[in-house]
Amino acid sequence: MLLPFPADPDAAADDSLEGLVLAGGAATVENLVAAYSLGIFPWPVPEWPVLPWFCPPRRGILRLERLHVGRSLARVQRQSTWRISFNEAFEQVMRACRQQPRPGQDGTWITPQLLRGYTALHQAGYAHSVEVWEGPTLVGGLYGVAVQGVFAGESMFHYRPNASKLALLALTDALRRQGVGLLDIQQLTPHLAALGAEEVSRHEFLALLAHEQAAGRTLHFGA
Numbered sequence: 001m002l003l004p005f006p007a008d009p010d011a012a013a014d015d016s017l018e019g020l021v022l023a024g025g026a027a028t029v030e031n032l033v034a035a036y037s038l039g040i041f042p043w044p045v046p047e048w049p050v051l052p053w054f055c056p057p058r059r060g061i062l063r064l065e066r067l068h069v070g071r072s073l074a075r076v077q078r079q080s081t082w083r084i085s086f087n088e089a090f091e092q093v094m095r096a097c098r099q100q101p102r103p104g105q106d107g108t109w110i111t112p113q114l115l116r117g118y119t120a121l122h123q124a125g126y127a128h129s130v131e132v133w134e135g136p137t138l139v140g141g142l143y144g145v146a147v148q149g150v151f152a153g154e155s156m157f158h159y160r161p162n163a164s165k166l167a168l169l170a171l172t173d174a175l176r177r178q179g180v181g182l183l184d185i186q187q188l189t190p191h192l193a194a195l196g197a198e199e200v201s202r203h204e205f206l207a208l209l210a211h212e213q214a215a216g217r218t219l220h221f222g223a
Contacts (some may be wrong), residue, residue: 003031005038009055010203019056019202027051027117029124036126036147039202039209041154042184044111051113059205060188064176067165068196069169076162077169083133086222090122090129091115093141097155098191110155116154118154121145128221130167132158140164141181142171149217150209151175168195178219 003025006012025031027042035041040055069077098110121127125197126147132140140163142156151171158164175183185192188199200208 001025002034003053005034005040005053007038009038009040010206013055013202015057017052018020019054020052021055023048023051023052025053025136029117029120029126032117032121032125032145033126033147036145036150036205037154037213039184039206041152042117044109044114055202055206056186057202058188058199059202060185060192060199061205061208062172062185062192062195062197064172064181064183066196066198067172068194070194073162073165073169077166080166081163082139082160082163082166084166085131085133086170086174087122087128088222089131089138089141090127090143091119092138092149093129093131093157094118094155095177096138096141096157096159097143100157118143118145130171132160132163132167134160142167143155144171146219146221148213149180149215149219150182150184150212151180151219153171154186165191165195174221179215180212180217180218180219182208183221184209 009021013021015189040053042051043054047086118127127145129143130141139160140158144151158166
């Protein structure tokens with residue numbers, strides 16, 4: 001059953017709880033598509049018995065025209081012999097992200113429920129992965145969700161230096177070729193800030209989201 005997500009998350013969010021808009025329900029394809037179309041995403045809290053859904057008061061974004069690729073990273077990209085693919089190993093990427101926590105986090109937010117939910121979302125054509133391969137070995141990647149022409153990056157990992165950065169550059173190249181101007185990164189990190197990402201208010205983010213959605217794009221990636 002579709003959850004009753006608020007049509008205006010900016011008015012409904014409880015900022016005393018990091019922008020909570022709803023608690024409960026399951027991470028089904030129907031609920032995930034509806035949530036992302038409104039700028040809402042699930043973020044499990046270990047102490048909570050139900051799944052919370054958030055639209056935080058501050059949002060990390062990357063305006064693709066402001067992407068900054070430093071000289072050293074550009075050199076790595078030019079000289080790399082790794083193969084980069086799309087959607088070849090979605091569940092493997094997601095499991096690797098689960099095992100490699102973000103700085104300052106324990107990584108357990110990628111729960112079994114979310115693993116099942118996003119895998120189903122991938123099978124339905126809404127969730128996508130980027131993989132970086134060294135021979136037959138997966139050495140880095142990321143995954144995220146594409147709904148109504150907007151890509152929301154969820155998590156990334158690397159087993160080799162710069163592997164996740166090259167996955168991100170491959171994603172931004174694919175998005176820009178399709179006329180996309182915005183990448184939703186949810187939370188700003190120092191790594192992404194160095195690439196030109198920034199933090200904006202929820203109100204500004206939702207306006208940018210609506211602008212991107214109005215273009216009516218359907219995003220396409222590799223196999």
